[in-house]
Amino acid sequence: MVELTATVLMLRKTAFDSLAGETAVILYCIGLASFVAQLVFRLVGGRGFVYAVLVACGIMSSSFIVGGVYRFLLGRRSNPVLCAVSGILSLLPPVGTAFSVILLKRLRFDTHAEQIVFNGFAYTFAVLDSVVGRFRAEYIDGSGEVHFDELDKKSASELLKKLKKKAKTPEGCYEYGNALISYRPEKYGLGMKMIKKAAKGDYPAALFNLGYCYEKGSGVKKDRKKAHKLYNRAALLGDEDAALRLGIVNIQSKDKADGVAVFRERAEKGDLCAKYNLGVCYERGDGVKADYKKAVSLYYECVSLAAAQRRLFSLACDCIEPIDISAETYKTDRFTVTACRDYEGSLALMMNGLIAIYDKQAADAAGYFLEAVKRRGMWEGIARCLVGALYMDCGASVADRKNGAAYVRSAFSLTPIAKELYVIIPKNVINGIPEKKKKTKSR
Numbered sequence: 001m002v003e004l005t006a007t008v009l010m011l012r013k014t015a016f017d018s019l020a021g022e023t024a025v026i027l028y029c030i031g032l033a034s035f036v037a038q039l040v041f042r043l044v045g046g047r048g049f050v051y052a053v054l055v056a057c058g059i060m061s062s063s064f065i066v067g068g069v070y071r072f073l074l075g076r077r078s079n080p081v082l083c084a085v086s087g088i089l090s091l092l093p094p095v096g097t098a099f100s101v102i103l104l105k106r107l108r109f110d111t112h113a114e115q116i117v118f119n120g121f122a123y124t125f126a127v128l129d130s131v132v133g134r135f136r137a138e139y140i141d142g143s144g145e146v147h148f149d150e151l152d153k154k155s156a157s158e159l160l161k162k163l164k165k166k167a168k169t170p171e172g173c174y175e176y177g178n179a180l181i182s183y184r185p186e187k188y189g190l191g192m193k194m195i196k197k198a199a200k201g202d203y204p205a206a207l208f209n210l211g212y213c214y215e216k217g218s219g220v221k222k223d224r225k226k227a228h229k230l231y232n233r234a235a236l237l238g239d240e241d242a243a244l245r246l247g248i249v250n251i252q253s254k255d256k257a258d259g260v261a262v263f264r265e266r267a268e269k270g271d272l273c274a275k276y277n278l279g280v281c282y283e284r285g286d287g288v289k290a291d292y293k294k295a296v297s298l299y300y301e302c303v304s305l306a307a308a309q310r311r312l313f314s315l316a317c318d319c320i321e322p323i324d325i326s327a328e329t330y331k332t333d334r335f336t337v338t339a340c341r342d343y344e345g346s347l348a349l350m351m352n353g354l355i356a357i358y359d360k361q362a363a364d365a366a367g368y369f370l371e372a373v374k375r376r377g378m379w380e381g382i383a384r385c386l387v388g389a390l391y392m393d394c395g396a397s398v399a400d401r402k403n404g405a406a407y408v409r410s411a412f413s414l415t416p417i418a419k420e421l422y423v424i425i426p427k428n429v430i431n432g433i434p435e436k437k438k439k440t441k442s443r
Contacts, residue, residue: 003093004028006100007067010074020070027063034059064090071103116363116394123389123404123421124357128317130417131382135314137280139248140307141241142273156183167194170201174209192219199230207234208242215249224249240266244273251277256287272302279308306378309347313382316351320358346372346379353386362394381414385421392429402432 004025011021038052068090075083086103089096151159163179166172177194180187192213198206211230214223228249234242244266251259260281266274279298282291296315299308353368369390372383384407391404405425411418428435 001032002097003064003067003090003100004032006097006104007070009104010070020066020073024063024067024070027059027066031056031060031063064093064096067100068096071100074103116366116390116400117396118360118362119394121357121362121389121393123392123425124386126421126424127382127385127389127417128320130420131317132314134417135310137283137311139251139277139280140273141244141248142271151183160184170198170203170206173201174198174203174206177206178209188219202233202237204234204237204239204242207231207237208239208245211242211245215245224253240271244271244277247274247277251281251286260287272305272308275302276305276308276311279311303347309378313347313350313354316354320354346375346377346383349375350379350383353383362390366390381411382417384408384411385415385418389421392425398432398434401429405430 007021007024007028011025034052034056038056041052068087070087071083071090072087075081075087082099082103086096086099089099160176160179160183163172163176167176173194177191177198180191180194184191195206195210199210207230211227211234212218213220214230215227216222228246231242231246231249235246243262247259247262247266249259250256250262260278263274263278263281267278275298279295279302280286281288282298283295284290296312299312299315302308303312349368349372353365353372356362356365356368366387369383369386372379373387388404388407388409388411391407392401393404395401395404405422408418408422408425412422427433
């Protein structure tokens, strides 16, 4: 019980390596349940008592091992020696439990700076700049990309042989062509040939993909007219992605009004991607009179789309940029942020964090972004960058600023924004070395 309580409190104190901590908590709970179960078996005198004891011992041993691993991992960010000792002694529950209590007491709040005091937002605004530059208003379709499982050479060859045998129908040709392009890049030409063959057989997915290739000039000469025809044929055969893509081709050419009409028609049928694209039209003034508020309203209506969330957050970041911004301007644009505050999910936390940044409440902002980190998901990387930036901007101690740099580094695998920020962080901040005070010469 003490180990379980200590681990739960550690999870509340730090967001680092919480997966290992959460696993330990689950195992502790199962271990306690198995311990109670074996006591019941003993009192009842059932035949399974010996097995119940063995199972309980196995589960409880596993929980202490995982708990020890969790404490080791915490040492990468806080109190390395104490964390290592506590991790080793976790294998000796009575002693390890005592050290867990000591660790809990002395564990640094490594996801909470010792003290955050507003001191400018240089690194924080660098992150917001990157967000604005990366999440631009671009048209989307709902097709996504065809994802293939990673296979070794032998398995890929076996799969291609099976698909080749089925390449007698338009659908079979399409699947075989796609697989060739994925697993045998040197046979890209043959893959395209199979997709073209499937398109001649009026297979909708093949028509769509071939149209996309002609639109983008991928593997074939760029030809928007051919792309338009192929999308049109696919749409007539019932391919919804092709119908939407047709609107995108129109909006990017001279037929902007036709593109808007496609988006509007599909949006009325409940197509969220079409609704998002209609929002882009209003934001950019493509085929309609530019209307910022209408665009934001449409984005919010399809806020379950990742693209809509990113766009709303990007617009909100742009609203609080320090360049040419006044309180009056921000007040008129503040609905961009507040519109999403009641949305269930990490986006609401991110928006609340932005409001706190504008209000110069650095500690509150860090708190919101930390909650977003703990929820994982698509916002974890940017939230980590913002936490790290706030620590470096407003942390009261050298350790806080070092911790901020480490937090940014922890987001490398989650977002390219982390690497963009990390390269501008001075080495003394990364290494936790205090800045040398410049000596003034006395006359």
